[in-house]
Amino acid sequence: MYKVFLVEDEFAIRKGIRENIDWEGNGLIFSGEAGDGEQAYALIREIEPDIILTDIRMPFMDGLELSELISSNIPSIKIIILSGFDDFHYAQKAVSIPSVINYILKPINGEKILDILRTTITLIEEERRKIRSSIEMSDRQIENRKLLQESVFGEILKSELKPVELLKLSQSLDINLSARFYVCAVVRKVDTGEENPDKREIQSGIYQNVLSSLFDGRADILVYGKAMEEQVILFKGDSLGSLENRSYDLLNTLISQIKTLSSGSLVISMGGICDRLTDIRKSYREACSISRKSFLFSPNSINDYRSFENMYQQSRQLPLVNSDFLQKLLSYESIEYLDVESSVKKLFLNLKEKEIDASEIDFLYKELLVHLNHYLIESGVDYSIIDDELSLNQRFHYSVPDIKDLYRKATDLISLSFECRNRHQEHYYTDRMEQVILYIQNNSGNKGLSLDEVAAISGMSPCYFSTIFKQYKGSSYIDFLTEVRIGKAIGKLKNTSITISEIAFMVGYNDPHYFSHVFKKRTGFSPSEIRKNLNS
Structure with missing residues (x-):
């Protein structure tokens, strides 16, 4: 709904306009009135209406002076001049002010005012649509350019383009690969x-x-x-x-x-x-x-x-770790299903126990460390957790004197790897949810931020993500997103002089009036009341 503010020095005319128009039925809110431009300006700054109806001739500050002031300081507000026949030349002058978009000759009636207001609303909606479209297009162009530049590196790694094609592609994106x-x-x-x-x-x-x-x-x-x-x-x-x-x-x-x-x-x-x-x-x-x-x-x-x-x-001719068997071994849900000691002997290829020397045993041990580290990282276990729980840096310097010690250390390492992986999985969703929360906080101003997009970041289906998110945060995804947006809006109300409509767009809402509705539902106050309280 769009807010309308009336400035008119004659009380009877103000009352007639206020009481004889079905404001809500026409998608409007009669947000306030004043008897002259000076009183009006202070109220307008607080209320931030979308449209102003103003008379021209008024004491203290007339309609032309008020219109020029609003046009300079709050240019998003549209102004409609109420003009008597004798003031027609003033009305023509007023139309040259950027924020003045129309005038109505007195005597006036409710239907005439509504016709002009409907035309004004259409103009406002079109302007806002263009602004949103321009912002979104600019954001998309920047993001698309980044993605295209990233794609050049992807093309290099795929090696499907000839060098001349890569150079042409990179040059088209202002990247010099030569x-x-x-x-x-x-x-x-x-x-x-x-x-x-x-x-x-x-x-x-x-x-x-x-x-x-x-x-x-x-x-x-x-x-x-x-x-x-x-x-x-x-x-x-x-x-x-x-x-x-x-x-x-x-x-x-x-x-x-x-x-x-x-x-x-x-x-x-x-x-x-x-x-x-x-x-x-x-x-x-x-x-x-x-x-x-x-x-x-x-x-x-x-x-x-x-x-x-x-x-x-x-070391190519040395005995090797059987990585395929190790992968299969570690794929079991629990170590309880395995005879680890007998399985360990199958871990090593080309191993001749009676012929192997100390350097080959040492190499096998270090290679096993490398394979276990790689497996755990691919399983989603963070490097710092692996190093902390398995002490890989220290183990790399351990002495492995004989084949029996190799088997013993390998058995311990595999057991520890199972425990590390399973312990980490208990915290798996915690890590994912923290990443998602950070992503929401950083992208909450994106009006198109959807459940599907955020679920994709987490690597879960939207339905499953919703369940896990609510368990973790105690609120739904939509409730949390709203909380983040309202929090950022409060910050902007406190620290900037940006209009409430602009703040609504910045924090992720397409409709400033819906934003105000949600804001009041969440905080118990309207955005203008919050701004007034914070800055008083």
Whole structure:
């Protein structure tokens, strides 16, 4: 419903207009009246009507002065001039004021006023539709551009496009991929274990700001996946030595700034340097293979593929962990269904107990650690939990003197892996729900934020998500979203002079009147009352 405010110095005319029009029946609210422009302006600032009906000739402040003041300070309000025949030239002058959209010649009747008001409402709705459409289009264009830029990296990894096609695609998106040498780094934030969502958000914000300050706007660096827990950084250069030095210098600066500004830490893995666009995929995969073994490294270190390449080249003929059997073993719901000790002996391929030496036993043990770490990460267990509960960094340095000790340690590790996985699953939904809550808080201003979208973020069906969310929060998804939106609206009412209609659009409502209805239902006060109380 649209609010109408009347400014008229003659009481009889005010009363006639107020009482002889079916306001609510026509989708309108008669929100107030005043006998002159000076009194009216103070009330208008508080009430924030959508439409003003005003006479021209009034004491203290006339209709033209009031209209100019409103047009300058509250331009969203539409003004209709009530003009007598003798004031017609004043009415013509008033129409030149931007907020004045029409005038009515006296004598006036209710039907004539309603006709003009209906036309005005149509104009308001069209303007608001255009504003919403413009904002949404702008947001979509920005988001689509980001998605398209991300898609370039996806095309590189798929290796389905020829180099010339990749270059053309990147150029069309203002990305310069051309260079003599490339190298990929995978940067992963290590979970600090902070349970307070506000503090986690602050930590995340610090990280994003440091990333942006170091890498945004650089033609020789591309960063992908900024909003995720793991980022891929592509470094480019025309000199092998300078590319290596620059990439390490920047990554060390990233580590240093994160250590200085927050309690977080990073795990950074580097692939090999390549000299072709089509080999970027290989560099990325190399970085990922090191990232999966990140528990072997100290936090805040840079780990490159070359340091592992020689070790694995030399160990190809050694006995190996049977990864397929390990995957099958760990797929059981509980360790109670397994004879772990007898199963452990099937874990190792090419194992000849009487011929194996100490170095081969040591290698098998370390490889088992790598496989278990990878499995648990893929199962959704956080790196910090794995390291804390399985002490992988310490175990990597354990001595394994003989085959019996290998079997014993492997049995213990598999038992601990079951326990870790199952304990984590008890907290699985807690982690997911916290991610969802953070997503809702960050995207509550999106008018199209739906249950389906949020459920997809959680990896659950909408129906199942609704059940889990209500169990976790004690309220439905819609109730929580409304709570977040109203909370943000209160903040804007307190700290800004933005109109209530604009606040409604900003926090996620298409209809300011529906927003006011929901706001009052939630808080017991109208937005204007809250603003007045907060600022008094």
